[in-house]
Amino acid sequence: MNAWPGGSDGDLHGEGGRHDRGRSGGGRGGRGRPRDDRGRRAGRGPAGRDARETRRREQPVLDSAREAARDTLRAVRERDAYANLVLPRLLRERRITGRDAAFATELAYGACRALGLLDAVIEACAGRPLARVDPPVVDALRVGVYQLLRTRVAPHAAVSTTVDMVVADGGRGAGGFANAVLRRAAEKTDQQWIAQLTPSPDSAPVAASAFRHFHPAWIAQAFADALGPDAGELDAALEADNVSPRVHLVARPGAISAEELALVTGGEEGLYSPYAVYLDGGDPGELDPVREGLAAVQDEGSQLVARAATLAPVDGPDGGRWLDLCAGPGGKAALLGAIADIDGAHVDAVEPAEHRAALVRSAVDGLPVTVHAVDGCDSGLAPGYDRVLVDAPCTGLGALRRRPEARWRKSPEDVTGLTRLQRELLGAAAELVRPGGVIVYSTCSPHLAETAGIVMDAQRRHGLTALDARTLVPAAMPGLGDGPFVQLWPHRHGTDGMFLAALRK
């Protein structure tokens, strides 16, 4: 198809290759009228406007939503920025609101997630590796190809607006190159490109699923390993990372019930955690119960982990000495603290990073929690705890849906360094818990090396006994497998992919 009617083929080597809005004398589409942000044709204006438009057409017409998306991708690439921190700031600074803000968000986050497919298509169309394309041009092409393959934006609008951005940034030669790449990309649908570029499902089924659902193959393999006999759910597990999660609130026990919180916020009570409320939109920071400290944003899976740490059966009476060994930024410490307040217990919360320890202090304000800015592997705290929560630093593979670019940043090498720390922290917990006391070990990752591997190693080395963690979450939860550990999944439970094990000394 001709994505940009009347357009030149450009130059795949990035030389010359003027794109043709000027040549047609009629603007984009050669029909004499410019398009709006989505490529729709604008109505004719009063006398004098046509002349102004002709003059304007000689300059690239920039589009604030697409530029914000392109600039977000640039910040992610150049300075390892988080897309979901950069984009809201750009939208605020540039006063982009309403539908334009929603469009920019879809483009920026969607392109970050789909990077594997977008880059493979760009390489196929450019006939050269991405490393040999000017990086700022790549940023714009990612936004353009995303529109062509994953949105309902008219192809000619996706092409022309992207070429405009490239010309404004890199000149007409770069614009011609971008035009040619985009027109080739527009010749096929996303499904056709996926069919053409996916590794063979027969010889590499996991890599094929990874490509289809925009994940690095090693992450898809880690999910498949963790799903084990349910590896047939791999596609669903990967696809769940491509959807932004609903906001979950936690109703602080003793301060407000989930039922009251749902009524006040217009939310819906959670399916599993007795403290959870789901919100459909809006800024949770604006809600009165959140501003007043009665509720906070917290994934339902995290709520279940903190709750499990308070429920796991200890041998003998619970003396009320509880420990959160990896507390920053304080979500679980706050829930533990609220339950401790009701149960007459006290929580020590450990977080070595001073700025994160400060976040814990603020989260637990008014609760029976003492924050210690020390290393959990060598905390200096006196042993004898009844309950210890080790919510260990991990790869975060269970929360990829929260950070659009995260999956492309992580590497298998990250796992090695983290498992060493996880082993040490669980060893420290085994020293600090009293005989008969319990440790709850959790990660926001389903990677077996970080989950069952660490726990089984600790059982052997420290003589800990695994309890059936399935009894510590609501019986209504489906798909908990054979135990004794619990692995939550976004596609099954709507929570982050939290892992949870309970061990008694």
Ligand SMILES: C[S@@+](CC[C@H](N)C(=O)[O-])C[C@H]1O[C@@H](n2cnc3c(N)ncnc32)[C@H](O)[C@@H]1O
């Ligand atoms: C997964 S996060 C914990 C999240 C927290 N439990 C919550 O719910 O808000 C892991 C935390 O462990 C901290 N951490 C890293 N190294 C540590 C260590 N040696 N000892 C204790 N905590 C550590 C990290 O700074 C991070 O804040």
